[in-house]
Amino acid sequence: MESLKAKKLRDEWGTKPCNHPKLEKEYYADTHTLDYVCNQCGKEFSVLEMLETRETQRKKRKMMV
Ligand SMILES: [Zn+2]
Numbered sequence: 001m002e003s004l005k006a007k008k009l010r011d012e013w014g015t016k017p018c019n020h021p022k023l024e025k026e027y028y029a030d031t032h033t034l035d036y037v038c039n040q041c042g043k044e045f046s047v048l049e050m051l052e053t054r055e056t057q058r059k060k061r062k063m064m065v
Helices: 003-013 047-064
Strands: 023-028 031-038
Touching: 003 023, 003 031, 023 047, 031 047
Parallel strands: none
Antiparallel strands: 023 031
């Protein structure tokens, strides 16, 4: 996702809670910024935060099954 689009998402999303269902690579022009963004709320994640969030969600899904 374009970093400008992510910023727009963040502005539109405001302060609502989000469980960050899907994280995408963030791009500036055609270059990966090395960050990830939630495609729902636009929050930015570092690679480490992205991995932690994915791991947390994986555990949550496991618990629900
Ligand atoms: Zn989110």
